[in-house]
Amino acid sequence: MRECGSRRVAVLISGLAFAMAGCGLDSSQGGMMVPPLTTSTSWDPNLAPVPVPIPPSESTPQGQATPSPRKRPGDRPGDPAIDAAKVTSAVRSVAPRATVGAIVLDRTTGATRLSVNPDQQFYSASLVKLLIAMEALDDDVSTAQVTRMLSVSDDEIASALWVRLGGASIVTDAARTIGLTATRPPDIAGRWGNTLVSARDVVKVYQHVLALPERHRSVIVNALASAPRHAADGFDQYFGIPDGLGKPFAVKQGWGNSGADHVLHSTGLVGTDNRYVVVLLTGHRGLSSWSTAGRSVTTAAQALASFL
Numbered sequence: 001m002r003e004c005g006s007r008r009v010a011v012l013i014s015g016l017a018f019a020m021a022g023c024g025l026d027s028s029q030g031g032m033m034v035p036p037l038t039t040s041t042s043w044d045p046n047l048a049p050v051p052v053p054i055p056p057s058e059s060t061p062q063g064q065a066t067p068s069p070r071k072r073p074g075d076r077p078g079d080p081a082i083d084a085a086k087v088t089s090a091v092r093s094v095a096p097r098a099t100v101g102a103i104v105l106d107r108t109t110g111a112t113r114l115s116v117n118p119d120q121q122f123y124s125a126s127l128v129k130l131l132i133a134m135e136a137l138d139d140d141v142s143t144a145q146v147t148r149m150l151s152v153s154d155d156e157i158a159s160a161l162w163v164r165l166g167g168a169s170i171v172t173d174a175a176r177t178i179g180l181t182a183t184r185p186p187d188i189a190g191r192w193g194n195t196l197v198s199a200r201d202v203v204k205v206y207q208h209v210l211a212l213p214e215r216h217r218s219v220i221v222n223a224l225a226s227a228p229r230h231a232a233d234g235f236d237q238y239f240g241i242p243d244g245l246g247k248p249f250a251v252k253q254g255w256g257n258s259g260a261d262h263v264l265h266s267t268g269l270v271g272t273d274n275r276y277v278v279v280l281l282t283g284h285r286g287l288s289s290w291s292t293a294g295r296s297v298t299t300a301a302q303a304l305a306s307f308l
Contacts (some may be wrong), residue, residue: 002031005209016186020022022187032186032215038104038156039159041242046061047086061103066088070083070197075219079111079113080307082104082113082149083187083298084114086303087116087300088100088116089090089298090302091296091297091300093299094295094296095209095284095293095295096238096297098289098293098296099116099120099282099283100116100119100280100282100296101116101198101279101281102114102116103116103202103260103279104202104308105203105207105276105277107210107276108275113276113307116199118198119181119182119198119199120198120199122192122195122197122263122283123193123197123283124192124197124265125159125193125255125256126254126255126256127192127197127252127254127262127264127267128156128158128170128171128192128193129150130204130209130252131150132149132162132165132192133219134209134212134220135161135165135166135173135174135219137200137219137220139164141164141165143219145157145161146219147223148223149161150220150223150224150227150245151224151226151227151233152231153235153237153252154229155232158192161192162192163190167190168185168189171183172185172192174205175255176282177208178204178205178284180201181198181200181201182196182197182200182201183195183197183198183201194273195270197281198281202281203279206267206277206279214246221269224250224251225248225249227251227252228271229242235290237251237255239262239264239293239294239295240253240266240280240294240298241266241270242266243298243301244266244297244300244301245302245305247270248270248303249268249269249272251266251268251269253265254267255290255293260286260288261284261285262283262293263282263284263289264282264284264290264293264294264296265281265282266280266297267279267281268279271308276308278304282297282300284296
């Protein structure tokens with residue numbers, strides 16, 4: 001997914017606009033559109049300034065259970081399909097209006113153990129950093145930068161690399177290479193947190209990461225495995241998989257909001273030898289509390305724990 005020189009020149013010409021958008025700057029007002037990030041009130045600057053709603057679920061009406069996935073070839077006795085309704089209900093027991101997209105893939109058997117709204121689109125928030133990281137390693141960006149961007153979810157590094165590596169083309173190139181069907185670049189240049197993703201596509205991204213040459217795979221997986229509790233902006237990123245499953249993990253989390261609309265995602269590799277790919281995507285309309293959103297995702301992860 002290496003970029004050609006002509007496109008990079010074009011991107012650099014508009015780099016100032018990208019950088020301003022990526023950092024949440026309002027050029028008409030000459031200042032920040034959002035409050036400073038703290039441990040108690042965290043805000044993704046690449047999602048927050050755009051007053052766009054979380055896409056509604058089209059496949060499962062609110063309040064109705066998602067059908068459980070059918071058994072698939074490769075499922076072993078003792079490895080039953082996970083009840084999708086149980087996971088959805090776990091999220092909504094804490095956040096009743098939440099939209100959920102989730103998949104659990106068992107890499108040992110090849111079985112999809114859980115599937116909830118797999119093609120529902122959500123704003124990616126920091127999940128797009130996985131795509132940025134793969135492009136950065138192809139472009140010989142320092143592994144230290146890539147590691148920090150992933151492990152502590154550093155937005156400043158992500159914004160700089162977004163400009164340097166081609167902006168929206170990072171997303172379109174990855175979609176073409178990996179075969180992502182629901183992933184779309186942001187409508188507004190530089191707002192990388194507004195990239196659209198689906199649970200199915202995020203699973204494909206992790207599978208692609210694990211198939212990379214060792215020198216690239218190890219950088220990404222080790223960064224995800226070393227994610228600390230607090231991100232660069234102070235946000236507690238141990239919601240969902242880290243606090244809910246109690247198993248070895250390598251995670252990329254995502255969080256962002258536009259007013260009272262939030263997205264909170266917990267995704268990654270779980271278990272010995274990264275056996276499972278777990279993706280939990282959630283959207284929350286009219287929710288003002290990060291703690292409520294976080295508890296809903298952790299509750300969903302806890303509902304999975306006995307199955308993994």
